[in-house]
Amino acid sequence: MKLEFIVNDKHEIIDVYPGERLLDALRNKLGLTSVKEGCGEGECGACTIIMDGAAVTSCTILAMQAKGKEIITTEGLEKSGELDILQESFMKNGAIQCGYCTPGMLMSSKALLIKNPNPTKEEIKRAIEGNLCRCTGYTKIINAVLDAIER
Template sequence: MNKKTLTMVVNGKTVEKMVEPGDTLLDVLREELGLKGVKKGCGKGECGACTIIMNGKAVNSCIVPAMQAVGAEIQTIEGLSNGNGLHPLQQTFIDCGAIQCGFCTPGMIMSSKALLDKNLKPTKEEIKQALAGNVCRCTGFVKIEEAVEKAAEILKNGK
């Protein structure tokens, strides 16, 4: 098998990995780069647990071919609190009780971040749409939506 060179920027750092051409981005992030915050909940793009931000957009890393990330800018949950304490989303998720089992949390926060990166005044409906691809079986979403609203507030005032 011909391994291919994949060069991408992950959480601000350029990484180069030899990957198999059929690998998914999830395989590479989770197994090769050890970013275990990228969860595998279904492997079929049906639950959002593996959500990462690729070139500014939330995607399911479990169905993105790794090679599609050539030259891409990737953010995972591990990149959010880089040295500067928790990201406002991480903090509000904790404060609002938006975390229960925590398995959906990294993907949920990444979807939320992709939304807030573009829109600091999201309506309830926009939040719901942004999170519709992230399955959570614990919370009923009430406190997650509240956490996103609060984080938006903090980020807006911080800017």
């Protein structure tokens, strides 16, 4: 089946099979390996992407369901060589250890800031409630998002 959609501002047409998950299509067909699998059941958030402005777990969506949608992955945050402010802030605040949850964390945080440019700490926690991290205890991730808001 042909899947036509916009990924990171680019018009893409790829072949997918009916039961294929969006996660697998993005990784295998478009090489967007920032999208990670950590649980396969929408619980860990490592595969989070932004679809039509909202953070969603790409392991719980069929590839075909993305037809005509606009998708952002971490690869798409960088604009003309400039990192997104969240990316800068994650680096500056020590929010990254093993890095496996990082793309998902960035997507959830980015989706939050699209919707609400001035979230409270509690709202940040709620936005990343579906993103698990074993390394950091979240503190530095939350600080990074708060820091990005200030800047």
